[in-house]
Amino acid sequence: MVVTIRDVARATGVSISTVSRALANPEQVAEATRVHVQETARTMGYRPNRAARGLVTGRTGSIGLVVPDLENPFFGSICKGVQARARAAGYAVFIADTDEDPLLEDEVVRGLTKQVDGVILCSPRGSDEAVGRVAEDSSLVLVNRTLAGVPSITFDNGGGARAVMRHLVALGHRTIAYAAGPITSWSNRERDTALRDFAEQSNDVELIELGSFPPVFSGGTQAADLALASGATAIVAFNDLVAAGLVDRLRHRGITVPTDISVTGFDNVPMSTLVWPNLTTVDFPRIQMGRASVDALLDTVLGRRKEPRPNLEIPVELVVRQSTGVLPASRAASA
Amino acid sequence: MVVTIRDVARATGVSISTVSRALANPEQVAEATRVHVQETARTMGYRPNRAARGLVTGRTGSIGLVVPDLENPFFGSICKGVQARARAAGYAVFIADTDEDPLLEDEVVRGLTKQVDGVILCSPRGSDEAVGRVAEDSSLVLVNRTLAGVPSITFDNGGGARAVMRHLVALGHRTIAYAAGPITSWSNRERDTALRDFAEQSNDVELIELGSFPPVFSGGTQAADLALASGATAIVAFNDLVAAGLVDRLRHRGITVPTDISVTGFDNVPMSTLVWPNLTTVDFPRIQMGRASVDALLDTVLGRRKEPRPNLEIPVELVVRQSTGVLPASRAASA
DNA sequence: CGAAACGCTGCAAACGTTTGCAGACTGTAG
DNA sequence: CTACAGTCTGCAAACGTTTGCAGCGTTTCG
Numbered sequence: 019m020v021v022t023i024r025d026v027a028r029a030t031g032v033s034i035s036t037v038s039r040a041l042a043n044p045e046q047v048a049e050a051t052r053v054h055v056q057e058t059a060r061t062m063g064y065r066p067n068r069a070a071r072g073l074v075t076g077r078t079g080s081i082g083l084v085v086p087d088l089e090n091p092f093f094g095s096i097c098k099g100v101q102a103r104a105r106a107a108g109y110a111v112f113i114a115d116t117d118e119d120p121l122l123e124d125e126v127v128r129g130l131t132k133q134v135d136g137v138i139l140c141s142p143r144g145s146d147e148a149v150g151r152v153a154e155d156s157s158l159v160l161v162n163r164t165l166a167g168v169p170s171i172t173f174d175n176g177g178g179a180r181a182v183m184r185h186l187v188a189l190g191h192r193t194i195a196y197a198a199g200p201i202t203s204w205s206n207r208e209r210d211t212a213l214r215d216f217a218e219q220s221n222d223v224e225l226i227e228l229g230s231f232p233p234v235f236s237g238g239t240q241a242a243d244l245a246l247a248s249g250a251t252a253i254v255a256f257n258d259l260v261a262a263g264l265v266d267r268l269r270h271r272g273i274t275v276p277t278d279i280s281v282t283g284f285d286n287v288p289m290s291t292l293v294w295p296n297l298t299t300v301d302f303p304r305i306q307m308g309r310a311s312v313d314a315l316l317d318t319v320l321g322r323r324k325e326p327r328p329n330l331e332i333p334v335e336l337v338v339r340q341s342t343g344v345l346p347a348s349r350a351a352s353a
Numbered sequence: 354m355v356v357t358i359r360d361v362a363r364a365t366g367v368s369i370s371t372v373s374r375a376l377a378n379p380e381q382v383a384e385a386t387r388v389h390v391q392e393t394a395r396t397m398g399y400r401p402n403r404a405a406r407g408l409v410t411g412r413t414g415s416i417g418l419v420v421p422d423l424e425n426p427f428f429g430s431i432c433k434g435v436q437a438r439a440r441a442a443g444y445a446v447f448i449a450d451t452d453e454d455p456l457l458e459d460e461v462v463r464g465l466t467k468q469v470d471g472v473i474l475c476s477p478r479g480s481d482e483a484v485g486r487v488a489e490d491s492s493l494v495l496v497n498r499t500l501a502g503v504p505s506i507t508f509d510n511g512g513g514a515r516a517v518m519r520h521l522v523a524l525g526h527r528t529i530a531y532a533a534g535p536i537t538s539w540s541n542r543e544r545d546t547a548l549r550d551f552a553e554q555s556n557d558v559e560l561i562e563l564g565s566f567p568p569v570f571s572g573g574t575q576a577a578d579l580a581l582a583s584g585a586t587a588i589v590a591f592n593d594l595v596a597a598g599l600v601d602r603l604r605h606r607g608i609t610v611p612t613d614i615s616v617t618g619f620d621n622v623p624m625s626t627l628v629w630p631n632l633t634t635v636d637f638p639r640i641q642m643g644r645a646s647v648d649a650l651l652d653t654v655l656g657r658r659k660e661p662r663p664n665l666e667i668p669v670e671l672v673v674r675q676s677t678g679v680l681p682a683s684r685a686a687s688a
Numbered sequence: 689c690g691a692a693a694c695g696c697t698g699c700a701a702a703c704g705t706t707t708g709c710a711g712a713c714t715g716t717a718g
Numbered sequence: 719c720t721a722c723a724g725t726c727t728g729c730a731a732a733c734g735t736t737t738g739c740a741g742c743g744t745t746t747c748g
Contacts, residue, residue: 022703022704022705023704023705024704032727032728033727033728033729034704034705034706034728035706035707035727035728035729035730036726036727036728038705038706038707039706039707039727042705042706046725046726046727047726047727048725048726048727051726051727065464065467066704066705067408067467067703067704067705068404068467068468068705069403069404069405069407069408069413069468069703069704069705070404070408070703070704070705070706070733071704071705071706072404072705072733073402073404073405073408073703073704073705073706073732073733073734073735074704074705074706074707074732074733075705075706075707075733076733078404080447083448087433088429088430088432088433088436089426089429089430089433089623089640090429091424091426091429093429094423094424094425094426094428094429095423095424097423097448097450098422098423098424098450101423101448101449101450102450102452105449105461110447110449110465110468111447111448111449112415112445112446112447112448113418113432113436113446113447113448114436114440114445114446115432115433115436115437117437126440128400129400130445132400132401132402132403133403133404133445235626235627259627262627266627266629269629288424288624289623289624289627291570292570292594292597292601292624292627292628293627293628293629294601294604294628294629305424357733357734357735358734358735359734367697367698368697368698368699369698369734369735369736370697370698370699370700370736370737371696371697371698373735373736373737374696374697374736374737377735377736381695381696381697382695382696382697383695383696383697386696386697401734401735402733402734402735403735404733404734404735405703405733405734405735405736406734406735406736407703407735408702408703408704408705408733408734408735408736409702409703409734409735409736409737410703410735410736410737411703
């Protein structure tokens with residue numbers, strides 16, 4: 019019922035070796051045989067058994083993708099990019115969701131490594147040691163995180179943070195609060211550092227760091243009151259969800275964005291144009307990152323690249339919308 | 354470097370058959386041997402080669418999941434549920450994104466069937482014929498769609514639509530518009546039919562059907578003006594994204610939701626609590642659906658169920674938030 | 689005490705494919 | 719006509735695992 023290479027061989031009257039070659043290495047068989055075999059294979063509906071092929075070649079023809087939370091559209095986009103590029107290269111994609119759990123992550127990755135040619139590990143929550151150990155015995159590409167000796171792809175968080183600061187300063191803001199994300203988040207550290215450095219270097223800008231909030235809507239709700247009390251005229255949120263929470267809470271407090279206070283996010287998730295006012299944010303080209311990570315993985319898997327490939331940083335872009343505005347004269351005076 | 358069953362056999366001093374059995378069918382080997390083998394295998398870091406196993410058993414230990422758009426959080430949630438349940442059952446998940454393209458869908462599914470034990474086809478865009486052909490020669494479970502003879506899981510769209518109508522009618526609304534989704538969408542047809550039936554059966558309610566809009570934010574923008582012109586006092590949107598677009602456009606036109614007009618969505622995607630006012634919508638338990646679809650697939654794959662399993666309908670729940678309100682007295686009079 | 693039954697283990701075949709090697713054939717040159 | 723190169727094809731081994739079958743030792747029962 020399921021057609022194997024033998025059936026094709028019998029139907030065409032050649033050996034299975036010839037069939038195999040006609041399909042996988044067409045240039046090794048004579049023109050006539052080749053077309054005959056290919057034709058027959060097609061009409062018979064032959065599909066090579068990947069398990070059998072994998073057994074002898076040692077390649078599985080698939081890659082693994084590990085993300086912390088599939089429900090988060092940020093990772094959904096990356097998946098989309100990965101999936102598209104992988105298919106174009108003839109690879110299938112195994113997916114795994116770690117539920118933001120470092121232990122589960124480790125287990126999942128180890129289970130996956132044996133059945134794939136390489137793994138893309140996205141925003142890993144595990145320790146450097148754990149990630150490093152995995153990298154030792156499997157092809158690994160890190161996304162949204164760096165680790166010495168392991169190829170990785172990151173967004174230019176620092177550049178994004180600086181662009182936000184430049185934008186706010188240009189609008190007249192001098193007292194700016196940062197509603198930070200999880201301290202375990204590599205992205206948060208990158209952004210935080212860049213913001214602080216920027217403030218230090220331009221000596222009339224004050225950055226108020228507001229501690230750490232969960233990177234979700236309610237995190238913004240929490241941060242809003244603190245931000246308000248701090249006297250800042252602009253709030254940089256760790257991401258768009260926090261920014262949305264901020265805006266919502268501020269509205270309840272009777273504060274209007276951007277008239278009274280400006281708010282920015284990070285990521286440019288689709289919802290950032292749904293909240294009112296539409297969020298000024300930093301766009302992270304996530305699909306592109308997904309594609310790039312597959313390319314990087316294939317580089318190492320296929321040995322296309324000799325020298326160890328360090329980190330690739332993907333540029334990001336400030337998207338100015340309605341949640342940021344010029345500093346009201348009254349506040350400027352009082353500052 | 355990679356440890357095989359042979360290495361474990363040599364290390365423990367038993368044959369490979371015994372190792373295989375000790376790990377896969379523990380009850381077939383003696384207690385002492387079993388613990389010895391299991392212990393050694395663990396310390397050596399042995400992981401069975403799935404390709405080899407698959408070759409002899411005919412099972413791959415993985416399932417395929419095909420969705421129209423990974424970026425859409427609706428499908429992201431389903432993926433999450435599928436992935437979690439599949440892992441719990443010892444299966445890995447191949448994922449494929451069809452970009453909403455029926456042709457790509459067909460190709461992708463066919464390519465997948467050979468390397469998995471079964472496929473979960475989510476919101477398929479292909480024709481009944483195309484889907485039916487695939488179902489013939491592979492284990493298939495349909496999600497969000499029914500097809501004679503193929504096991505499927507759907508949400509109770511009709512029940513959700515009726516709940517929305519009851520809610521609006523209770524608030525005093527008698528002229529209700531439906532901003533329909535894509536005509537190719539099975540869910541849209543289900544909702545539309547239920548809404549229409551409901552209106553017909555309660556003879557003082559008028560349903561105005563507003564044609565078809567893309568199921569995204571801008572679809573709502575388009576629908577808003579038509580809805581306004583129709584004189585409806587409440588608008589049922591095909592989904593939350595359309596509802597969000599509606600609310601946004603209405604605000605620009607100076608109409609307040611829900612004071613002047615009520616709006617509802619479907620799906621209860623995470624953003625529905627981000628837009629202001631928070632959307633009244635119908636919650637679809639997507640993670641649960643993901644899990645249920647794996648169960649259904651495993652039923653057929655493992656032959657756990659004899660009689661053909663028809664459709665399983667998952668109940669949904671109306672979530673009342675701030676986008677619906679009582680019909681203003683002025684409008685009631687004018688109606 | 690002998691035979692049967694049982695529990696445990698090992699042998700070896702099989703799964704479907706790729707690939708190194710060698711053989712068969714054709715054509716060309718000496 | 720022989721030798722040789724070159725092109726194409728087939729043979730057979732190998733990949734790592736599962737599993738039917740048989741063998742072995744021990745126990746149980748008559």
